[in-house]
Amino acid sequence: MAKPYVIGIDMGGTNTVFGIVDARGTVIASSSIKTAKHSDVNDYVDELYNEITKLMADNDTIGKINGIGVGAPNGNYYTGMIEEAPNLPWPSPIPFADLMTQKFGIPCIITNDANAAAIGEMTYGAARGMKDFIMITLGTGVGSGIVVNGQMVYGHDGFAGELGHVIMKRKNGRTCGCGRTGCLEAYCSATGVARTAREFLELRSDESKLRELQIEDITSKDVYDCAIAGDKLAKEIFDYTGNILGEALADFTAFSSPEAFIIFGGLAKSGDLLMNPVKEAFEKNVLGIYRGKVKILLSEMKEADAAVLGASALGWEIKED
Amino acid sequence: MAKPYVIGIDMGGTNTVFGIVDARGTVIASSSIKTAKHSDVNDYVDELYNEITKLMADNDTIGKINGIGVGAPNGNYYTGMIEEAPNLPWPSPIPFADLMTQKFGIPCIITNDANAAAIGEMTYGAARGMKDFIMITLGTGVGSGIVVNGQMVYGHDGFAGELGHVIMKRKNGRTCGCGRTGCLEAYCSATGVARTAREFLELRSDESKLRELQIEDITSKDVYDCAIAGDKLAKEIFDYTGNILGEALADFTAFSSPEAFIIFGGLAKSGDLLMNPVKEAFEKNVLGIYRGKVKILLSEMKEADAAVLGASALGWEIKED
Numbered sequence: 001m002a003k004p005y006v007i008g009i010d011m012g013g014t015n016t017v018f019g020i021v022d023a024r025g026t027v028i029a030s031s032s033i034k035t036a037k038h039s040d041v042n043d044y045v046d047e048l049y050n051e052i053t054k055l056m057a058d059n060d061t062i063g064k065i066n067g068i069g070v071g072a073p074n075g076n077y078y079t080g081m082i083e084e085a086p087n088l089p090w091p092s093p094i095p096f097a098d099l100m101t102q103k104f105g106i107p108c109i110i111t112n113d114a115n116a117a118a119i120g121e122m123t124y125g126a127a128r129g130m131k132d133f134i135m136i137t138l139g140t141g142v143g144s145g146i147v148v149n150g151q152m153v154y155g156h157d158g159f160a161g162e163l164g165h166v167i168m169k170r171k172n173g174r175t176c177g178c179g180r181t182g183c184l185e186a187y188c189s190a191t192g193v194a195r196t197a198r199e200f201l202e203l204r205s206d207e208s209k210l211r212e213l214q215i216e217d218i219t220s221k222d223v224y225d226c227a228i229a230g231d232k233l234a235k236e237i238f239d240y241t242g243n244i245l246g247e248a249l250a251d252f253t254a255f256s257s258p259e260a261f262i263i264f265g266g267l268a269k270s271g272d273l274l275m276n277p278v279k280e281a282f283e284k285n286v287l288g289i290y291r292g293k294v295k296i297l298l299s300e301m302k303e304a305d306a307a308v309l310g311a312s313a314l315g316w317e318i319k320e321d
Numbered sequence: 322m323a324k325p326y327v328i329g330i331d332m333g334g335t336n337t338v339f340g341i342v343d344a345r346g347t348v349i350a351s352s353s354i355k356t357a358k359h360s361d362v363n364d365y366v367d368e369l370y371n372e373i374t375k376l377m378a379d380n381d382t383i384g385k386i387n388g389i390g391v392g393a394p395n396g397n398y399y400t401g402m403i404e405e406a407p408n409l410p411w412p413s414p415i416p417f418a419d420l421m422t423q424k425f426g427i428p429c430i431i432t433n434d435a436n437a438a439a440i441g442e443m444t445y446g447a448a449r450g451m452k453d454f455i456m457i458t459l460g461t462g463v464g465s466g467i468v469v470n471g472q473m474v475y476g477h478d479g480f481a482g483e484l485g486h487v488i489m490k491r492k493n494g495r496t497c498g499c500g501r502t503g504c505l506e507a508y509c510s511a512t513g514v515a516r517t518a519r520e521f522l523e524l525r526s527d528e529s530k531l532r533e534l535q536i537e538d539i540t541s542k543d544v545y546d547c548a549i550a551g552d553k554l555a556k557e558i559f560d561y562t563g564n565i566l567g568e569a570l571a572d573f574t575a576f577s578s579p580e581a582f583i584i585f586g587g588l589a590k591s592g593d594l595l596m597n598p599v600k601e602a603f604e605k606n607v608l609g610i611y612r613g614k615v616k617i618l619l620s621e622m623k624e625a626d627a628a629v630l631g632a633s634a635l636g637w638e639i640k641e642d
Contacts, residue, residue: 074610083610084609084610131477132476132477132481146576146577148469148470148472148474148476149469149470149472149474151469151470153469153470153576153577154578155453155469155577155578155579156452156453156578156579156580156614156615157578157611157614158578159578159610159611160453160576160577160578161575161576161577161578162575162578162608162610163575163576165575165608166572166575166576167568167571167572167606168491169491170489170490170491170568178608178609179609180606180608247488247491250488251487251488251572252576254482254483254484254486254487255467255474255481255482255484255487255573255576255577256467256474256476256481256482256576257475257476257477257478257479257480257481257482257483258476258477259477285488285501287483287486287499287501288405288499288500289395289404289405289480289483290478290480293477293478294477
């Protein structure tokens with residue numbers, strides 16, 4: 001019989017959040033550490049071990065953990081490795097699942113952060129009961145987790161679902177962190193929105209509250225605040241962003257014909273400001289046979305919860321010896 | 322126990338090819354009828370019934386057929402319907418699987434033609450043993466069949482895998498048969514190659530053997546013949562086509578990270594003339610983590626065989642009552 005609890009870990013470039021989760025998906029206890037503090041990944045694993053052991057002791061779950069699931073940038077489900085993750089301080093590749101399994105004496109499975117969020121959404125959120133959907137995470141970057149026939153799409157090598165790096169502008173596209181140009185991520189991430197703001201402010205001369213800010217410090221949150229306050233240029237920045245995202249979702253639909261897209265992450269908090277232009281562009285650009293059929297939904301989960309819960313769900317995949 | 326034979330039917334806009342197939346994938350007999358001859362789909366089903374019954378009688382397989390599989394344009398695996406297929410003469414939707422099952426008294430399953438080809442390739446061709454690959458069919462149009470985790474991707478509604486209708490040119494794109502502009506199909510189908518030839522000949526003034534032909538009658542075969550004979554402009558047409566296809570495959574890789582793309586259909590006969598620029602553009606455009614990992618292969622099957630064999634494989638999905 002499976003043990004009654006699992007541990008979910010959401011590793012971000014800045015913070016690592018973790019929790020103990022029961023079989024009903026309740027996070028019974030959680031905490032966090034700073035990811036970037038340790039220049040050696042072994043020190044990071046040591047601190048995780050100390051903190052999680054304390055959390056387990058405080059909650060009477062020592063010896064009762066079925067498995068550990070981790071959502072990590074560029075985490076590979078098949079190999080257990082983290083490879084070439086630009087926001088992590090450690091040399092690549094990192095045999096992270098092995099390091100964790102050895103340190104904890106509990107089996108550990110990893111996947112990338114967007115896949116973990118998709119598993120969370122499928123198990124506990126807006127995608128409950130769906131067999132075909134695509135999770136789009138709009139944060140510092142743009143990530144994706146794709147579910148087909150009720151299964152995560154990991155692909156041949158475990159690296160499927162990098163939809164943030166589909167090319168949306170083939171000519172004069174913005175440079176992207178991946179070293180190429182024109183990627184979806186360069187336009188529709190939180191940083192993409194800030195870049196659009198700087199572009200619009202430099203190229204145009206119309207009035208905007210955004211001009212009261214230092215142009216290089218403008219964030220997507222500033223654009224949101226101005227748009228909500230009625231600023232026309234700020235609204236246009238969301239229209240521009242939503243239009244590109246809607247075009248992208250229309251193309252993705254031709255791939256797996258999903259029941260829904262679930263939009264998740266910091267930028268998803270913009271709500272209708274982003275979703276209205278996304279939906280409009282989607283219906284305008286999608287192939288006729290899909291029109292009016294695909295839902296575009298906001299995530300129903302708290303951001304931290306989705307990642308921790310989704311990662312923790314991997315802990316149930318571990319079979320008894 | 323399953324009966325020892327299946328029937329595979331490949332329905333094209335012009336011809337319908339069908340065959341009796343044994344459990345080892347040998348087409349033991351085959352024949353064809355004209356699709357477009359019948360303005361009423363019931364007459365078409367009647368002729369199919371008469372011809373296939375004759376074929377079964379001649380080959381002593383009456384009462385020994387486990388199921389009928391059909392690959393049809395816009396054929397829907399889930400509903401058994403053919404919907405809005407632009408190249409078929411009958412009003413949409415057509416409950417084709419039901420019509421066939423009733424007429425033959427043998428269970429019939431349908432899917433679209435590209436999916437049928439992918440199943441054929443997975444069962445008998447270049448994708449044997451692969452769990453993640455994408456079949457790209459380059460004919461009059463551009464079709465696709467996607468396999469993830471060893472399963473066909475049908476999507477929520479049965480219409481997944483329309484990769485010919487991903488947008489490759491967002492500005493000033495060519496009109497496509499689907500009513501939109503800039504689709505992959507408008508550039509990388511056989512008709513797309515002919516359109517590129519006409520564009521190049523009109524916009525440029527350099528020497529080419531293609532100028533000896535009536536511009537409106539030029540086919541992809543003409544472009545191929547000239548390119549093989551050393552014509553520089555004709556070669557450039559293949560470079561242009563291959564470059565766009567390579568860019569598209571690079572984007573598709575970010576979706577499902579396939580082990581291979583299998584290129585199939587009339588235009589695949591161009592061999593290296595097309596494949597070299599495809600591979601070059603693919604490696605140049607694909608995200609770093611996939612570089613050098615994805616095979617781009619030509620189909621190993623005869624075109625008619627792949628479709629009939631692929632469709633016939635559906636006939637084995639039928640379980641005994």
